[in-house]
Amino acid sequence: MTQHLVTALEVAGLSDPGMVRGHNEDAIAMHPAVGLVVLADGMGGYNAGEVASGIATTLISEGVKSSLEVISPHMEDATTGKSVAHRILRTEIDKANLAIFQTAQSQPQCAGMGTTLVTALFYDNRLTVAHVGDSRLYRLRGSNFEVITKDHSLLQEQLDSGFITPEQAKMSQNRNLVTRAVGIDPQLDVELNDHEVEIDDIYLLCSDGLNDMVDDEDIGLVLTTLRNNLPLAAGQLVQMANDNGGRDNVSVILVRIKNNFSAERGFWARLFSWLAR
């Protein structure tokens, strides 16, 4: 399985402080061998934002990796009917939430810190995405580029209720108000969703420093044009955010699906590699 994901996924990522901020409060982590990518956008004064995003990406990476060593994410969880991936992600994100919350409580310089989060686990020709706040997951499939997470933000709630239109949303002054964040409460409401993946799909995880500065249309154009060179695409996205003012930290992770990675094939691949030894 591990061997399998390495050949099935191409992953590239970049995190940049932008043109205005003195330091980078975003954090990213990429583990293509286990199909895990994590992106967090920290908030809180002084350096607390990067403490929060750093705790989130580190703990979730380590926790999910060690869980995957003992259990397969595609198995069905008997108690919930969902895949085991849900349980793994929820458990590890809850742990990170508590760690950030307790650090914020015990360290005065970290009081009030928190972080948004978007993390995707790829397994068995699908992905489970967990998100909190306004960091996003986009998908390019064929020529169709769309966001597949829904922000936990005041603006999104206003859009959902019909209070404002998408055109008005572009002019809103409320774009930086998130309604959920990791680490600000002992309890956390994580949103988890499953999506089937197709070969040649490209997934983009990003902090709001990208989608606030660059139109979705331009982001889609970059991914379509540079789909064969993900590191360059990541660099290009960051550059466009910075060219447009770069007022926030900007982070991107790109994942391209190169091959099938169904769990069954994973088993046969493992068997063959064992036989070939």
Next chain:
Amino acid sequence: MAKLILSLDGMVLRDFKIETDKIKIGRKAHNDLQIDNLAVSGEHASITTIQNDSFLEDLGSTNGTMVNGQPIQKHFLQDGDVIELGKYKLKYLREGAPRATAEDFEKTMVIRSPMAARPAMASLDTTTMPAYKPDSTSIQPAASPVAPAVNTIQGNPPTPPAPPPAAAERTGVIQVLTGGNAGKTLDLVKNLTSLGKPGVQVAIITKRPNGYFITHVEGPKRPSVNGEQISVQAHELKEHDLIELAGIKMEFFYK
């Protein structure tokens, strides 16, 4: 913090600061902003403010409400909008828009208890805008005397996204010099234009605020400019540069 400037025939009558979530405007005395004139209905219009955004709504007035010369039922107020009620004008101005330091603007902040806010949102119908009650949502995460200032909503409102800086003022053009498309020109109007043959050699030309740049994307050979192969870095294009890519020569120039 936003304010309204009430004027009649160009004479400023008063300043009115928008300090509450809901403001009623009308002729009768119980309105927050009273305009005692027969052309103004008893309860004429209201302004609902949610955090940093304000929405104007006509309350079924006899003579209607105009914004910038257009009659409205509901309107998302923007800095500088002029509201007209009869002969009276109200100019909507956002204050404190320019930020002291770049460091504190657009910091992401958390509004707590979204669940408390949601029912109010869900109960919206098309004719009434409910008063949004920030009181019901505790705004300050982990209230602490040393809580960093950026976490307070009471800070200055974020600046609106600046318009993108003017991209290279002049449009760059590529003219194909050799091959089947010789003579054809391509205006580089998009932020990203790809050139070449996928699988053989591909490069992109990016339009940036400081000019046009060519970058190698794929293929064993990188494109050359004026006879020299470019590095893996983006290469700035100058007027009348000669580009060679996938065996095709082309010229870059500004319109």
